[in-house]
Amino acid sequence: MKNLKKLIILTGPSGVGKGTVVKEILGKDKDISLSISATTREPRVGEKEGENYYFLNQEKFKKMIEQNLFLEWAEFAGNYYGTPLSSVKEKINNGLTVLLEIEVEGAKQIKEKFPESLSLFLLPPDKKELERRIRNRGTEKEEAIKKRLFRANYEMSLSNQFDFELINHNVDETAERIIKIIRS
């Protein structure tokens, strides 16, 4: 893959608002394309195959790992998540800037493999706010919420390993800041 400056990683804890910020970025800049990940987690209400994720069973996911079909993959809160290699290659070869919205372990893998990629870590205004956002989203059961909050502490302790740390106070403003960083 050439031109890996065009590989952008957006990471940060669950509930920080990565998905909302990504939507805003995609609406503002048509040269940026989101990589659709594969996951073994169950679809949430309203989520669509191939739009939000490729929803796979564990067997299929593990087969893809064995066949080296992921650019990176990680286990998160009891499920597997991974970035399919083929679509990222295709987008980059077509001149698009590819955005990966992924958790921290995957982000670290990409940073190690492709040091020229750009990595951004999104932080919540504070931990209480993070918990409030995860709970208000209403998409997870209590057990899953606890796993995500526990994991969030670990993830936030690694924020300084990435190129930029941004606090997500306001979606529109965060998206604008990220686009500026990508373009500069």
Ligand code: 5GP
């Ligand atoms: P969710 O279940 O809330 O959609 O995602 C859980 C976490 O997995 C989020 O932090 C999300 O960014 C991350 N994630 C989504 N896709 C991928 C992927 O392809 N690879 C990795 N490593 N993490 C991902």
